[in-house]
Amino acid sequence: MKFRSSIRLVRLLALLMAVNTSVSATDLKLHQLEEEALQAAVARVAPSVVQIAAFGGQQRVGRHLVGTSPTTGLVVSEDGLIVSSEFNFIQNPSSILVTTASGQRIAARILARDHSKNLVLLQAEANHSWTVPQAVPVSQMSVGQWAIAVGRTFDEGTSGSVGILSATNRIWGKAIQTDAKVSPNNYGGPLIDIQGRVLGVVAPMSPHTRDKMAGSEWYDSGIGFAVPLVDVYDQLDRWKTGHDLSPGVMGISLKGDDMFTLPAEIAASLPNSPARSAGLESGDTIVQINGKHVERQVHLKHLLGPLYAGDEVQLVVERNGHRLEKLLTLVDQITPYEFPFLGILPRRDSGDRLFVRWVFPGSPAEQCGLQVDDEVTHIAEKPVAGVQQAWEVLAALEQRKNVRILVNRKGTHHVLVTSLTSLSKTTAETLPAAEPKASQVAERHANTGIVDIKVPEVPNECFAYVSEQYDTAKPAALVVWLTEPGENNRESLLTRWKDSCQQHNVILLAPQPADPKRWQRTEIDFVRKCMDHILTSYEIDRTRVVVHGYEAGGTLAYWVAFSHLDIVRAVAAIDTSLPSQLRPPATDPLHRLSILATTSSTSPAAMRINQSLKVLALLKYPLFVHDRNKNEGVFNSTEQAMLVRWIDALDRI
CATH class of the missing domain: 3.40.50.1820 (Alpha/Beta hydrolase fold, catalytic domain)
Structure with a gap:
């Protein structure tokens, strides 16, 4: 068994004792006991940790060469189900061989993937006496406790990297975090506590993207993530049917750009989405999800993050001072949203008013008679004040035909009607100036x-x-x-x-x-x-x-x-x-x-x-x-x- 930190610490203390009597024998004994406890913890989980060798498949994914070194997996059922990191299988191997703690080699196949948490489920294809590890309940996880990332990569023995549990509820509620050094050597292996119970399955993850290599850039950096094993067990019955697990979406856009301070107010409910089917509307504010309070957008993202397509969600929304309950089922994907196009460029000197700078030739705006310097005051009966509000109004439209446009043209009000098209994919050969020439001295910036x-x-x-x-x-x-x-x-x-x-x-x-x-x-x-x-x-x-x-x-x-x-x-x-x-x-x-x-x-x-x-x-x-x-x-x-x-x-x- 190999450790990357604790053994070095014991040897350092022994060296210090030789030159400094202030380091007591009690200190050394304490660290020796800790080392023994760490070894015992790894020994307890070791029968559940397997080495995985993948063969064939792609040699390169994009510009990246795909490694073919052995990786790690964790047994999760007595009938040979093994979980590992999806990072270990990005090459889509043609064959997989699992080596157990006893040295037995067994063929395996990919049964399903978890595209939300970047995990893969394997099925070993031979009888074996599999040992299933004990999972740590989330309620028993404490920030600061021992955490050991275990791998079985280079030989039949295990290796361990010692650290602490740095945080829980990370990656939008999907993972826990550790400062133990994680790398492709232990991706897919267990992160365990000092008792040898499994906190989670080590996997590279990122809060920003969901690609198969997300988070691998933090290799050996002291920032590592693991998916709680209790969450894997919770989904195992559904997962082992062979169906991939995908993140669940409801199909809404929230108003504003600051998720940490703004309420979860819906700006748009997408067509053909669970949100639209459940009757969620622009202006609704989500205040509860599955019985948990939502104060800000970030709370909603954390509560939705761990959920999968197919999960039911009970929402409470506020609308015009009243609370409404809505039930919907998340899906894995929604019909792609196509941006509507009226066909105007706004002037940039108008503040919170929307004046037309230019009308695109052949656009709905030109066809309904919109003109340069018209002030657009309403779209589909909704007031608009500037570009962002116009985008929000267009995004919330349930239908794009016979849209009423209210304009102020030199003091005269006009009602124009048009049908919107898709956002233009061309660019103009020439454009007029975005703002008239300045009539006053510009306010200069000191740092130019x-x-x-x-x-x-x-x-x-x-x-x-x-x-x-x-x-x-x-x-x-x-x-x-x-x-x-x-x-x-x-x-x-x-x-x-x-x-x-x-x-x-x-x-x-x-x-x-x-x-x-x-x-x-x-x-x-x-x-x-x-x-x-x-x-x-x-x-x-x-x-x-x-x-x-x-x-x-x-x-x-x-x-x-x-x-x-x-x-x-x-x-x-x-x-x-x-x-x-x-x-x-x-x-x-x-x-x-x-x-x-x-x-x-x-x-x-x-x-x-x-x-x-x-x-x-x-x-x-x-x-x-x-x-x-x-x-x-x-x-x-x-x-x-x-x-x-x-x-x-x-x-x-």
Whole structure:
């Protein structure tokens, strides 16, 4: 049996005793007893821990080589059901061999997967005397208690990494957290207490994404997660029927962007969703779920997080001062939401009023007679004050035909009727200015030009370019440029973007990878921190926050965008496909993400890019595809102008 910390501690104390009498024999004895207790705990669970070898399948998943080293699993039933981490099977192996604690080798097959908690259920295909471990009830878990991550990987013996239970109810209620070092060596193995009972099944997880490799970037970092074994046992009867378990969704969008302070007020109830079928409406506020109180949106997310498709949910909502009970059944997916399109661009100098800047040719707006400088006051009888409220009203529409538009045209009120279409997938050749020329002296910001940004305790560099013409009264677009590693040329980047920033009110942000040769998934949070710095330091138009990248930088751009849909409104990816491990979420009516992607028959990634475009189109993301005759690297001046126009139109309604 191998431990990664406790044995080293005993030896250190023994060494200190030789040179320092203040370290008493009692101290050493205490730690020896702790070591014996840890070994006994691992010995108790060891018969339930198996080694798993997977053969065949894919050698590469996206740009990542798939490892073929043995991994770990945990027995969960006397008839040979074994649970492990889905990370260990991303290559979809053609055959699986399980080695028991006694050394017996037994063939196994994948029976089902848990796509919510990133677990997989195996069925061993031979008779054996299987030992089922004891699970620790959640009520008996205490933050600070011993926690040992156990694996059986390199030989027939077990290995253990010692730490504590750092937190419970993490990853939106799906997992517990430990500082014991976890890695592919013990993914799928048990996290146990000092008595040898199983706290949970070790699995890489992330609060931001649900892809198969989510959380693996925290390998050996002191941040590890495990799915409580009691939760696995609770679902085992359903799971062992061979049906995959999927996260449950009800089909709502909540109002506002601050989940930690805002109530769970429904902004939109999606068509063909359990929420719509149950009669949930825009303006309802969820105050209870399954008998548990909901004060803020984050509470709702925590309570829904562990639930699966097929689970029944009892809701209590407040509507117009009255409380209503609603019963619904969660589903695994909902018909993708397709964003409606009226066909106007708003002026950006109107404050909380909505004036038409431009009317898209051929759009419903043009067909019903909307004109430039009209003030739109109501859509479908609902008052609108600005872009965000217009988006909310459109998202809540139950039908998109014969929609009444109330406008104020030079003091005369008009009622126009039109039928909405899907959000435009084209971009304009020319656009009028978003705001009239300033009639007063602009309020300048003290920090313009090239601005270096330093994130504490992060080695990465980052800089921003803020035009000297930046006006605090005119919120700017934010473009986050993620370079191809090895192409960090500040001068050429500024040459490409400086005019665009000055002429179109854009702030450019350029985070750099810590390793000049590659971006890492762990740097997603660093990029977010850089964005937060700009968002709090400057006035930013929240409808035009764009993550833009080329090749590997484009891959990270997709990760950043889909991990932070609360602030990112668009992603522009040059010559790159969706990361193969990324599962794009369903479109959210109130968090619109527009996508600009390039295609080129000469690109080595052409096949993967085309497949990605099909996935995004099926999910109904607003998608603009730019076909390049040949793969020419970053955008040339003509393409740059096209990109800037596309960004300028992101707030279209």
